[in-house]
Amino acid sequence: MHVAGWLSGFLHHLPRTRGGALRRGSALRTVNWLMHMALPMLALWLLLAQPEVDLAWDDRAAHFVLVLSAAVVSVVLGALIARAARARDDARLWLVSLVFITTAGFFGLHALITPGVLMDTSDAEFMLPTRIGLMLAGVVALTSSITFSPARNAFLWSVRRPLLVLVGALMAACGVAILCGVLDRLPDQDRLEHAEQVTALVSGALFGAAALAYLPIYRRRRAVVVMSVLTAFVLLGEASVALALGMSWHASWWLWHVLMTLAFCFIAYSARIQFNREGTTRGLFDSLATQQTIAELRRDYSAALEAMVDVLERRERGEQVQPDAVAARLADQFELSDQQVAVLKRGAEALGAEREQVRKLGTLVAVGGESSVIQDEDVLLRRVMAAIGDAFPGDEFRLGLVRAGELSFSNGAACAHEGPADARRPNEDGALDLPLIVKGQVTGVIEARRRGGAFADADVALLRSFATQSSIALENARLYQNLDGLFRSYMSPAVATTLLADPDQAGLGGAITDVTVLIADLHGFTAFAETTSPDRVVTMLNTYYGATVPVILETGGTVTQFLGDAVMAIWGAPVHQPDHALRAARAGLALHVAAEEAAAGHPDWPRFRVGINTGPALVGNIGAAEMRHFTAIGDTTNLASRLQSVAQPGQVVLGPTTSATLGAAARVSSGGWVKVKGKRYPVRFCVLHELRP
Structure with missing residues (x-):
C-alpha cells in the first residue's frame, strides 16, 4: 500500500507543477518513480530467496472477492475508454480499452473458477485464464504504443469488431476447456506447467516493452492519465513475472494479485483526479489519443476559443451580444462542463487582452519607426x-x-x-x-x-x-x-539621408577612394568683373549657382567648395556610387543647359567651361579642429582643374579615365593633348557631346 500511496501523491502533485519547476525536478522524480517500481520485484526476490518469509495464506473467498473486484474495475475502465474511442474514432484509445476489457474478462473467469468457491478445479485450470489473458493484453498493449498514421488508424478502427469477437471467442474457448476438464487429461502436466510459466514471462516482457514505448508519448504530453497507463503496464508486467515464479497460495503468489489490482485502481484514481478537475467524463483519456485526434481536438478548442474571443471583442465595441448564450452553445457543441466553460471564458479574456496588448505594442513600434x-x-x-x-x-x-x-x-x-x-x-x-x-x-x-x-x-x-x-x-x-x-546646402538629398544614417561613410580624417571630380568656372570672369559693379557680379554668380547647383545635387553629387567664379563637386563619395562617372558627365552637360537658361537676356555674362576627371583621391574633412572642410585632394582633382582650363565655353572636357569608364555610353571627340604640371607626358583629353540612353 506504500507504493499506491506514493504513486497517488506523485500523480496528484504532477498536474500542479509548472514550467521550469517541472523540468528541474523531472529527473529526480523519474529516479524516485523507478525506485518504487522496482520495489515489487525486490520483494519477490526476497520471498523466493527466503522461503521462510514466503508465508502461506490459503483463503479462497478472499481471492474470489479480490480478483472479481479488480475485474469489475477493469471492465469499467475499458468501457469508459471505449466510449472515448468511439467519440473520436481513435484506434489507440480503443486498443487501450481492449487491454482492460481483455484482462477483465479473463480475470473474472479466473475468479469464478477459484477452487472451493463455486466449483472445484485443478491448479492448471485455475491459472489458465490469467496466463492467457495477460498474454493477449500484453500483445494489445504493445500494439497500442505504435505510431498511428491516418491510414493505420483507419484500418485498425475498421477491424475493431472482429478483434473484439476474437477475444470473446478465446475467452469462451478457455471457459469450455476448463469445464470439460481438457487440461487434466493431458499426459505431461510438467511440460504444461513449464509452458504456462514461459507464457507469463513473455507477458511480462510485452507489458515492459509497452511501458517503454509509452515514455515518448508521456514526454510529449505530460498528462496524469498517460503516466497512470504507463505505470499500470509496468505493474501488470511485474504481476506477470510474479505469476510465473510465485508459489501457489503463498505471499509470492498473492503479490501478483496485489500488483494487478493496483494497476487497475491506479488508473481509476488518476481518472478521478482528472474528473474532479474537469467536472466531466468527456476528455478524460484524450491525452492517450493519436496525434491525429490531438490535432483535431486542438482545432476544435481553438475554434471555440476564437468564437468566445470574438464575442468578447464585440461586446467591448458596444455590440449587443450575450457571452453566456454563446458559451452555452459552445458547451453543447463540444460537450464542455461548467468548469471547462469557465476556463474557456478566462482563456478567451486572457487571449483577447493579450492580442489587444500586442496590437498596442505594434502601434508603439510603428511610432518608434517614425x-x-x-x-x-x-x-x-x-x-x-x-x-x-x-x-x-x-x-x-x-x-x-x-x-x-x-x-x-x-x-x-x-x-x-x-x-x-x-x-x-x-x-x-x-x-x-x-x-x-x-x-x-x-x-x-x-x-x-x-x-x-x-x-x-x-x-x-x-x-x-x-x-x-x-x-x-x-x-x-x-x-x-x-x-x-x-x-542639403552641399549635397544631394539621397547623400544627406545616407550620411545621417551612417556618418562613417563621410570618411572622417580622409580616405582614399575612387571618385569623379567636376570643376566648372566662368571663362572671362576677370574681365567681366573689372568692368562691372560688384553688386551685378554677385547677382550674376548667385543666379548661375542657383541654377547649376541643383543640377549637381539632383545627380547625386556633393558640392565641396566655391572658389569665386568656380564650383567643385565630386561623385562616388562620401556615399559609394558605382556609376559616379556617368552621373558627373550627365551633370556637366545639364550644367551648361541650366546656365544658358539662367543667362537669358544677359549676352555679356561669361559662360561656364567644365572639366571632369575620374580616379583615386583623398576624400574627407581637411582642416583644423576649429574649422573643417570636406573636399577631395590629389592628382585626380588637379587634372580636373587643368582640363576645365583648356575647355571652351559651353564645353565638357573629359580625362582619359572618365572617357574609358563611360565607353559606348558617351559620344566624344578627341580634344588633343594637355600638359599637366608634375606629369612627364602630356595627357590626352576628349570633348563630351552627348550621352546615349
Missing part, C-alpha cells in the same frame, strides 16, 4: 496622435506644444508652462499628462483622458512608452530639420 524617417514635424505629430488614437480607440487624446514659453493645445487653448508633467498621476481634471521631452526640456504634452474611470497601470506604462517614443521622434525630426538644411 523616429528614423526624415519628415516634417507637423506631419510627424499628426501620425503620432493618429497611432495613439488607434491603439486606444475608446479614449481621448490632446496634443499641446510649448511655443514661446506657453503650452498651446491643438484646440487653441493656452496655459503657462510650469515645467515637467508627471505621467504617473492625473491632473486636476482627471486627465493623464504625458510629457514630450527634447534634450531634457519639456517641449509638449499629450493629454490622455479615459471616460468613466482611470487608466490601468499597464495602460499607463504603455502610454508613457508612447510618450517616450514620440519624444525621440520629435527630437530626431527637429535634429533632422537642422542637419537637413546644413547637409
